[in-house]
Amino acid sequence: MLYRRAIGREVWHYHPACSQWPRTNYQEYVTKPRAEPVCQECVARRQNQSLPISASAPRFGNKRPVLAALWSRLQAAIRRKWR
Numbered sequence: 198m199l200y201r202r203a204i205g206r207e208v209w210h211y212h213p214a215c216s217q218w219p220r221t222n223y224q225e226y227v228t229k230p231r232a233e234p235v236c237q238e239c240v241a242r243r244q245n246q247s248l249p250i251s252a253s254a255p256r257f258g259n260k261r262p263v264l265a266a267l268w269s270r271l272q273a274a275i276r277r278k279w280r
């Protein structure tokens with residue numbers, strides 16, 4: 198695991214997808230730094246990532262509103278046809 202900390206900051210990051218992930222002016226450690234605060238967003242992202250693919254599936258969740266909208270439009274079309 199790679200840890201990064203922006204120069205002048207206290208919090209360590211270890212998830213490259215973190216919105217605070219330092220890209221310039223950072224220190225890098227390969228082992229976990231002791232007694233230093235770790236970014237909560239990184240922790241949350243790591244926990245999400247460790248879920249099985251079928252259980253996390255955020256992409257599928259995002260598509261649901263679209264499917265629901267299509268379904269209600271289809272139902273409306275069917276109702277109009279049978280009136």
Ligand SMILES: [Zn+2]
Binds near residue numbers: 209216217218236238
């Ligand atoms: Zn972070």
